Amino acid sequence: GQSLEQPSEVTAVEGAIVQINCTYQTSGFYGLSWYQQHDGGAPTFLSYNALDGLEETGRFSSFLSRSDSYGYLLLQELQMKDSASYFCAVRDGDFNKFYFGSGTKLNVKP
């Protein structure tokens, strides 16, 4: 089966750096994505890693290690608006299914 593990909640202060980890077990890995979701809103895409290494987009970076079945999302210079839930998602290339983690609620405090 497929399973993804990520912490349920993380708290950090404004201006700090936070890392949200995701470990996965899947049968047909194609790529790892990250999504942000504010309360009551739609998930919005942050990043996608198909190959090992670091992808950087502004204040957000995402890392993937396929050999370790592990990835993380790094958020720098935290702002209050970054308070949201963050989901990792594995794309199963064999069937183009997507499997989501249960989400990490990030609380940013002043």
Add this chain to the structure above:
Amino acid sequence: EAQVTQNPRYLITVTGKKLTVTCSQNMNHEYMSWYRQDPGLGLRQIYYSMNVEVTDKGDVPEGYKVSRKEKRNFPLILESPSPNQTSLYFCASGAFIGRADTGELFFGEGSRLTVL
């Protein structure tokens, strides 16, 4: 404006009364899919479609049907809704072919369904 549009956004219905949640995208995406989101469970894939007339089951397809007669539309049908289908539903689309493949899913605003 590129978007995925779902309707209705909110619906309260009763057990057994058939309903359809519509989903439309204007980005010419081949791939479309439906998810349900329940507290503590993240998003779970119900059905997906790689192209017109091509649909397949996701992780939790029981009690749902879909159709893909046109590229832009992918309705979710609940033939006989039950209370355990009370949930927040999201439709999403993506371009996953060749150079257009960025791995990105574009989500609709969600449809909150309550089955009494």
